Each structure stands twice: as C-alpha cells, then as structure tokens.
Amino acid sequence: MFKKICFHVALIAVLTGCVSSPAxxxxxxxxxxxxxxxxxxxxxxxxxxxxxxxxxxxxxxxxxxxxxxxxxxxxxxxxxxxxxxxxxxxxxxxxxxxxxxxxxxxxxxxxxxxxxxxxxxxxxxxxxxxxxxxxxxxxxxxxxxxxxxxxxxxxxxxxxxxxxxxxxxxxxxxxxxxxxxxxxxxxxxxxxxxxxxxxxxxxxxxxxxxxxxxxxxxxxxxxxxxxxxxxxxxxxxEQTTWGAPVENTSTxxxxxxxxxxxxxxxxxxxxxxxxxxxxxxxxxxxxHTWFSLLTKEGGATxxxxxxxxxxxGQWPAHRAPALKYMLLNGKGSRDNILLTPNSLQTAEILLADTSTAPLQITWELLAEDWHTKNRDEPNTQQPVGFNSLLLKAQGNKVTFRSPGKEGPYRIFATVSDNKGHFATANTPFYVVSQ
Incomplete structure (x- = not known):
C-alpha cells in the first residue's frame, strides 16, 4: 500500500509539474x-x-x-x-x-x-x-x-x-x-x-x-x-455520388x-x-478556386x-460581385448531374445584384482533379481543360458540348467587374457513356 501511495504521489507531482510549468x-x-x-x-x-x-x-x-x-x-x-x-x-x-x-x-x-x-x-x-x-x-x-x-x-x-x-x-x-x-x-x-x-x-x-x-x-x-x-x-x-466535393460560390x-x-x-x-x-x-x-482569395493577376474575391x-471594421467602397448560384440544365451542384457524351448543355449564373455593371463572365470546362501524389499531398497543377467545347456565351448563360470521354468534369464561371474584383462558381458533372 505504501508503494502504491508513493507511486500515485509521484505521478501527481509529475503531471502537476507538466501542467503548471510556464511557457x-x-x-x-x-x-x-x-x-x-x-x-x-x-x-x-x-x-x-x-x-x-x-x-x-x-x-x-x-x-x-x-x-x-x-x-x-x-x-x-x-x-x-x-x-x-x-x-x-x-x-x-x-x-x-x-x-x-x-x-x-x-x-x-x-x-x-x-x-x-x-x-x-x-x-x-x-x-x-x-x-x-x-x-x-x-x-x-x-x-x-x-x-x-x-x-x-x-x-x-x-x-x-x-x-x-x-x-x-x-x-x-x-x-x-x-x-x-x-x-x-x-x-x-x-x-x-x-x-x-x-x-x-x-x-x-x-x-x-x-x-x-x-x-x-x-x-x-x-x-x-x-x-x-x-x-x-x-x-x-459534401460530395457527389462519384466522390467529387461540392464547392460553394465565392459569395x-x-x-x-x-x-x-x-x-x-x-x-x-x-x-x-x-x-x-x-x-x-x-x-x-x-x-483552382476553392481556397484562392485572389487571382494570379491580383483580383480580389x-x-x-x-x-x-x-x-x-470598415467595408471597402467597392465590393466583389455577388452570386446566388450556378445551374446546369436547371440543376445544382448537389443534384448528381449525369450527362451523355457529345451532347449540348446549358449552364447559367444567377447574380444576387443585377444592378452591378459592367460585368464580364469567363467560362471554363475542366476535368475533375482526381490526381494526388498521396493522401496528404493534393495536386498543385490545374487539370486538363476542354474549353474548345464551349460554344456560345450570351448574357449569364453558356452553351457547351459535353466531353466525349466518360468521366468526371466541372464547369466554372468567373464573374469580374472593372474594379479588380471577381466571383466564382462551379458545378461538377459526370459523363456516362452509352
């Protein structure tokens, strides 16, 4: 019993020393x-x-x-x-x-x-x-x-x-x-x-x-x-059924x-x-937009x-454009969008403030980034693009042709103003071969 008491006292002393020792x-x-x-x-x-x-x-x-x-x-x-x-x-x-x-x-x-x-x-x-x-x-x-x-x-x-x-x-x-x-x-x-x-x-x-x-x-x-x-x-x-994480709009x-x-x-x-x-x-x-607070040219989200x-404690005099969401054929990112190869599709951006002008919308079509060196090292190179499939952009919409190869992709929109600000949205989709 005496040995047990001594052990407990010693243990308490050690732990107390660790807790109370100053930085x-x-x-x-x-x-x-x-x-x-x-x-x-x-x-x-x-x-x-x-x-x-x-x-x-x-x-x-x-x-x-x-x-x-x-x-x-x-x-x-x-x-x-x-x-x-x-x-x-x-x-x-x-x-x-x-x-x-x-x-x-x-x-x-x-x-x-x-x-x-x-x-x-x-x-x-x-x-x-x-x-x-x-x-x-x-x-x-x-x-x-x-x-x-x-x-x-x-x-x-x-x-x-x-x-x-x-x-x-x-x-x-x-x-x-x-x-x-x-x-x-x-x-x-x-x-x-x-x-x-x-x-x-x-x-x-x-x-x-x-x-x-x-x-x-x-x-x-x-x-x-x-x-x-x-x-x-x-x-x-959140992820789609094929494992692509769902990204929110920059707004x-x-x-x-x-x-x-x-x-x-x-x-x-x-x-x-x-x-x-x-x-x-x-x-x-x-x-390329998940964590990026600025563009390569210095534009600000x-x-x-x-x-x-x-x-x-002060908002800037001019703020970035505000987005509500992006739709692909009327569906959102969480709708697990499946497309057929080489078919016409329509994506659109809905703005939160339509009075903001002038705005420029840049569209991108990229493969989903599924490449990693290992579990702890994400890929740092932007995946292959398919911008040649973007056919016609008018207003807040774009028509594009879905890729011919089965697999996961994303369509991106970047909305820029003339004061150095931008907003982003993207939607993942999966092309299913017939």
Missing part, C-alpha cells in the same frame, strides 16, 4: 509576455496581434486590407519575401520544411539530419536580423507521435530547436499542428524542449476549438496561433468566413495571439472584402 517566455526583438492569464506577443516593445494570411504574394493588397502578417511553409526565396514584406509593412512567420515524423528512413540517416541542421542554421544566421521576421515555424503538420521508434525524430527536432534559439534569441519558435490535437500536445509537453508557442491549421474543426481549449487547459494552457483557417476543406465537404464562402470568425474564432481567449486566413493568393487544391471588414 518559455523570452525577451528579444519579438517575444511573448504574460500578465496574469493574458498572453501577448510583443514586437519591438509594442503589443502585436497577428492579423495574418497564409501566402507569400499580393502583400500590398494585404496591407491595404488591414493585414499585418504572412506565414510561409519553406525557405524558398525567403530573402525576397522578407524584403517584399518589409516594404509593405508586413511581418513574416518563416517556415522550416521538415519531413513528417513517420518518415523514419530520413530521421535514422545521420548524414541527412546533419545536412538539414547545417542548412537551417545557415538560414537562421542569414535572416535573423531582418526587420520583417516575426518568428520561426519549425515544421508544418509533421505530427508528434509517442512510441520509442520515433526517438531519432525527437532528437533531430530538439537539436534544431535548441540551435534556432541559440543562434537567434530574438524571435520565438512555433510549430503548426493539424487541428487541435491532444496527442501531439501531450508529446510536445513531454518530448519537446523549448517551443515558445503552438500553432494550428484548422478549418471545419474551428467550430469546436474553444470547447477543446477549455477542456484541455488542465494540461496545456500555453499561448497559440492559428496559422491556417478557413472554410471547410474539400475533405470536409457563400465569404459569408462563411465572416460567420466562422465572428462565432468561432477564439479572439477573447487570453492565450490567443492571432490568426492567418487561408489562402492569400491563387492555388490549385481540388479546384468577396472574402478579401470580408477580411478587410474583420481587420479594420
């Missing part, structure tokens, strides 16, 4: 301070809350909308990005790319780990004095497992973390997790030494974040950032961004240091207008 608060050019329960990020001696975006371009537009931070995922062109950010009054969360922890052949290879260490140290020493640098992010969604087979990963990670703090004591270091992950938080507390804060990439699960933070505060109550947030990803969305997405932030962003949590909306730029992820309102 590593450092003083430097950028640091995290704490008064009572309130955490605050300080930059050059002044409080700084991240009003950020995930992306590396269109930084003048970000500043004009009231944003102040970007986050990157790697160090490619980091010098140019930092210079561009500084010129546009934007701070940078600079990401160090690391293989996921389960890639054991990499972490068990001492030569590769040593080369990574040297490369990261060179980057730190090259850019640690840049005035645009806000903090370092060591790894993006790399996962923090428990079992001893990952010891080499933890050894390499802690070695890098110690090096960054030694070479650059002026900037905090974070890492980005997928959602609110209790398992990773447990293992970070027990196996990682020196992270200044934890970051999360979170989309549909944002609705539950405050609840999760409150329930787990007994174990982890440190400061956090949200390094990616946004609408439901394709992996979280509806803008409303979702607004409500997500207002209702679920934990802005009143004393541990919250800010958030980065996803994605400030143009990218292909299932479609209504979500950019929404972020300006959330960051500044």
């Amino acid at each position: 590593p608060l450092r003083k430097g050019r950028v640091y995290i301070g704490k008064e009572g329960k309130q955490y605050m990020l300080y930059r050059e001696g002044r409080p700084f809350q991240v009003r950020g975006a995930a992306g590396i371009e269109n930084l003048a537009a970000l500043h004009a909308a009231g944003g102040n931070t970007i986050r990157t995922w790697d160090t490619l062109h980091l010098g140019r990005i930092l210079d561009d950010a500084y010129a546009n009054h934007i701070a940078v969360i600079a990401g160090f790319p690391m293989p996921v922890s389960s890639f054991l052949p990499y972490y068990n290879d001492t030569a590769k780990v040593a080369a990574q260490y040297t490369a990261f140290r060179n980057v730190v020493n090259r850019y640690k004095s840049h005035p645009a640098l806000l903090m370092w992010c060591l790894g993006n969604e790399i996962d923090f497992p428990y079992t001893p087979r990952y010891n080499h990963f933890y050894k390499a990670y802690n070695h890098l973390l110690e090096m960054i703090h030694r070479e650059d004591p002026d900037h905090p270091v974070t890492t980005a997790l997928i959602n609110f992950n209790k398992r990773c938080l447990y293992n970070i507390r027990f196996k990682v030494t020196g992270l200044d804060l934890v970051s999360m990439n979170i989309f549909g699960e944002l609705r539950h974040l405050q609840r999760d933070l409150d329930k787990f505060s007994w174990f982890w109550d440190g400061p956090f950032l949200i390094t990616e947030w946004g609408i439901n990803g394709p992996w979280e969305s 509806w997405k803008a409303e979702q961004y607004l409500q997500l932030y207002r209702r679920y962003m934990p802005v009143k949590d004393p541990r919250f240091l800010g958030a980065c909306v996803f994605y400030w730029g143009n990218k292909q992820e299932v479609t 209504e979500t950019v207008n929404t972020m300006q309102y959330l960051w500044t």
Whole structure:
C-alpha cells in the first residue's frame, strides 16, 4: 500500500509539474509576455496581434486590407519575401520544411539530419536580423507521435530547436499542428524542449476549438496561433455520388468566413495571439478556386472584402460581385448531374445584384482533379481543360458540348467587374457513356 501511495504521489507531482510549468517566455526583438492569464506577443516593445494570411504574394493588397502578417511553409526565396514584406509593412512567420515524423528512413540517416541542421542554421544566421521576421515555424503538420521508434525524430527536432534559439534569441519558435490535437500536445509537453508557442491549421474543426481549449487547459494552457483557417476543406465537404466535393460560390464562402470568425474564432481567449486566413493568393487544391482569395493577376474575391471588414471594421467602397448560384440544365451542384457524351448543355449564373455593371463572365470546362501524389499531398497543377467545347456565351448563360470521354468534369464561371474584383462558381458533372 505504501508503494502504491508513493507511486500515485509521484505521478501527481509529475503531471502537476507538466501542467503548471510556464511557457518559455523570452525577451528579444519579438517575444511573448504574460500578465496574469493574458498572453501577448510583443514586437519591438509594442503589443502585436497577428492579423495574418497564409501566402507569400499580393502583400500590398494585404496591407491595404488591414493585414499585418504572412506565414510561409519553406525557405524558398525567403530573402525576397522578407524584403517584399518589409516594404509593405508586413511581418513574416518563416517556415522550416521538415519531413513528417513517420518518415523514419530520413530521421535514422545521420548524414541527412546533419545536412538539414547545417542548412537551417545557415538560414537562421542569414535572416535573423531582418526587420520583417516575426518568428520561426519549425515544421508544418509533421505530427508528434509517442512510441520509442520515433526517438531519432525527437532528437533531430530538439537539436534544431535548441540551435534556432541559440543562434537567434530574438524571435520565438512555433510549430503548426493539424487541428487541435491532444496527442501531439501531450508529446510536445513531454518530448519537446523549448517551443515558445503552438500553432494550428484548422478549418471545419474551428467550430469546436474553444470547447477543446477549455477542456484541455488542465494540461496545456500555453499561448497559440492559428496559422491556417478557413472554410471547410474539400475533405470536409459534401460530395457527389462519384466522390467529387461540392464547392460553394465565392459569395457563400465569404459569408462563411465572416460567420466562422465572428462565432468561432477564439479572439477573447487570453492565450490567443492571432490568426492567418487561408489562402492569400491563387492555388490549385481540388479546384483552382476553392481556397484562392485572389487571382494570379491580383483580383480580389468577396472574402478579401470580408477580411478587410474583420481587420479594420470598415467595408471597402467597392465590393466583389455577388452570386446566388450556378445551374446546369436547371440543376445544382448537389443534384448528381449525369450527362451523355457529345451532347449540348446549358449552364447559367444567377447574380444576387443585377444592378452591378459592367460585368464580364469567363467560362471554363475542366476535368475533375482526381490526381494526388498521396493522401496528404493534393495536386498543385490545374487539370486538363476542354474549353474548345464551349460554344456560345450570351448574357449569364453558356452553351457547351459535353466531353466525349466518360468521366468526371466541372464547369466554372468567373464573374469580374472593372474594379479588380471577381466571383466564382462551379458545378461538377459526370459523363456516362452509352
């Protein structure tokens, strides 16, 4: 009995130490301070809350909308990005790319780990004095497992973390997790030494974040950032019967961004240091419009207008066109539209405000993007197009010929005004051979 009591006392002492141990608060050019329960990020001696975006371009537009931070995922062109950010009054969360922890052949290879260490140290020493640098992010969604087979990963990670703090004591270091992950938080507390804060990439699960933070505060109550947030990803969305995710119009997405932030962003949590909306730029992820808040030329969606309102409290003088929905032969995206090959079809866009003028509609017909390198890496190249099948566009409608080859496709519409704004909608369909 005495041994059991001693064991329980020791266990409580260990857990209590883990719970109550403070986050590593450092003083430097950028640091995290704490008064009572309130955490605050300080930059050059002044409080700084991240009003950020995930992306590396269109930084003048970000500043004009009231944003102040970007986050990157790697160090490619980091010098140019930092210079561009500084010129546009934007701070940078600079990401160090690391293989996921389960890639054991990499972490068990001492030569590769040593080369990574040297490369990261060179980057730190090259850019640690840049005035645009806000903090370092060591790894993006790399996962923090428990079992001893990952010891080499933890050894390499802690070695890098110690090096960054030694070479650059002026900037905090974070890492980005997928959602609110209790398992990773447990293992970070027990196996990682020196992270200044934890970051999360979170989309549909944002609705539950405050609840999760409150329930787990007994174990982890440190400061956090949200390094990616946004609408439901394709992996979280409704699907057609053939597995194509249903994408909402850009107008509806803008409303979702607004409500997500207002209702679920934990802005009143004393541990919250800010958030980065996803994605400030143009990218292909299932479609080229799902997360893209801007065109390649810098045109802005209504979500950019929404972020300006959330960051500044003011809507812009001119807002993007508003759409109700798209119809294909009178049916919507959720109607599991089946078409015969080489047959005439009609798609149309319904505008929410028909008084807005002038507007230009661009139509595209693309194959469905079903290609992935693996489960965690979506294709980044736009799938093959069939725009030669677009026959006649008139007003808000287009007539097209369905592809001759059986398979999944989408028809896209982009509605642009003459003030640098655009709106998007698309409808998936499946061509069934006779």
